[in-house]
Each structure stands twice: as C-alpha cells, then as structure tokens.
Amino acid sequence: MDTMIGVIGGSGLYEIEGLADADWVTLETPFGDPSDQILTGTLDGVKMAFLPRHGRGHVHSPTTVPYRANIHALKSLGVTDIISVSACGSFREEMAPGDFVIVDQFIDRTVSREKSFFGSGLVAHVSVAHPVCMRLAAACQAAAEASGVSVHMGGTYLAMEGPQFSSLAESKLYREVWGCDVIGMTNMPEAKLAREAEIDYASVAMITDYDSWHPHHGEVDIADIIATLGANSDNARALIARLPKLLGTTRDTCPHGCDRALDFAVMTAPE
Numbered sequence: 001m002d003t004m005i006g007v008i009g010g011s012g013l014y015e016i017e018g019l020a021d022a023d024w025v026t027l028e029t030p031f032g033d034p035s036d037q038i039l040t041g042t043l044d045g046v047k048m049a050f051l052p053r054h055g056r057g058h059v060h061s062p063t064t065v066p067y068r069a070n071i072h073a074l075k076s077l078g079v080t081d082i083i084s085v086s087a088c089g090s091f092r093e094e095m096a097p098g099d100f101v102i103v104d105q106f107i108d109r110t111v112s113r114e115k116s117f118f119g120s121g122l123v124a125h126v127s128v129a130h131p132v133c134m135r136l137a138a139a140c141q142a143a144a145e146a147s148g149v150s151v152h153m154g155g156t157y158l159a160m161e162g163p164q165f166s167s168l169a170e171s172k173l174y175r176e177v178w179g180c181d182v183i184g185m186t187n188m189p190e191a192k193l194a195r196e197a198e199i200d201y202a203s204v205a206m207i208t209d210y211d212s213w214h215p216h217h218g219e220v221d222i223a224d225i226i227a228t229l230g231a232n233s234d235n236a237r238a239l240i241a242r243l244p245k246l247l248g249t250t251r252d253t254c255p256h257g258c259d260r261a262l263d264f265a266v267m268t269a270p271e
C-alpha cells in the first residue's frame, strides 16, 4: 500500500514548505467542512497531506475544530498515517518549554465534542487502549532527534476542553494525582476518530509552558505561548521534513493493528 502522511498542524503551524506538486484542495464531508483546505503534494516521493487544525488565520477554537470532518477528509484522500502536531503545557520539570514529547497515552476530559463516526444505526466500539501507533511514534522520535530537538519518548497527555487554561487545583490534580505529563486541548477526540477511521496516529506535543503548577513560572498566558511557538514550529517543520524518508513510499499493514481496528468492533447486525 502507498504511504500517505497526513500532518495535522496545531497553533503556529499553518503550512509546510517544500512539497512537490503542492496544491490546496477543498473537500466536503458528510460531517461538514474540514478546518481548512488541505495542502497536498509529495516530499521525497512520499504523498503528503497537510491540514491546519485551527484553519489558516486560527479561526477554530479547540472546541469548534471539526474533528470528524478533518479525519474523514484525510481518510478520503488516502492518508495512512497521521502525525498530529500541537502545542501543550508541561507537568514535568524535565519536560521544558521548547522540548517535544511523543505522547503515548491520553486522558480525555473533553466534554463538548462529537467523538465518534458511529451511533444511530451503526454501532461500533473500537479499542483505544493503545491510542498511538508506536511504529509512527518511533519515526517521530528519530526525526526529532536527527533534527536536534530535545525530545521525550512517551508521556500521558491530558486533553481538556478549554478554551480557558486550568486552575491551579486542576493543574496539581492532573500532575500529582493522575500522573499526567502534558496538557493540551486538541488531541481528543482526534486520536479516537483516527482509530475509528483505521488510520495510524502519533502525536508530537510541543511544550510551550509549565501550565500553572510550577512555583517559579507563574500562570500560563498566551504571550508566553506565542514566544515559544516560533521556535517550536521551525523544529516541527524540520521533524516533518525527515518523516517521508523514515516511513518510505509504501507500507505494510500496521504491526499493532491500528489499520484494522474495525475488524472486531462493529456490534450492529449486518442486514
């Protein structure tokens, strides 16, 4: 099967450069319009599709991002592998602003989003015990290391609804009691929907701040985040540029079964 890498870019990443045959395409889906047009092309001979999660101009909040339309649109283009790139806060001293975390687990605390392609007529329950494809995650780690980015392999991402940041009590709960490593507002339900769509998914979380728990860093604010976003985005672009060579132009079925998630998930009886 041909590899097609889908990159969902977060805050600070609204385009990628260097694609051959670059074209912004407009797609409609049964779940509405995606966040924006999708930039298609090839990089080192590998098919690519880039979607700015918040739209160019940053017009969608974490709650209003059309997650189902985004995943559906990428699937309809033939995307086999999604790399999610997003900004996050850190709960760990050693995970500092500017570092990248290749997330491997999530706690989903989002409450105002459509989270499934299934329901009313066709019911399916996929497993998200292991929501990240570790084959893809390893490629992201290798690409980050080769790009000179300080990268941490593995970490639990708390997905919050937002748009407000956490209170101090919430920040301490997530860090001290729940053992989370990073916090962001967008990776859920994106990761769950990618699994339902049988697309391999990995998440590169780019740290912009220490959330509000850190005694020496005060509250998180947008000025801090924007100050870190520029360098993070350059590093994300460098990481993405290395992925095609690492993943190759063709791929086998996923060794972890991410691309066969529906094989035993559908409950509704066939007609």
Ligand code: ADE
Pocket (backbone or CB within 6 Å): 087, 088, 089, 090, 160, 165, 166, 183, 184, 185, 208, 209, 210, 211, 212, 220, 225
């Ligand atoms: N995105 C970047 N920093 C964040 C934080 N501290 N909380 C939630 N989302 C974030």
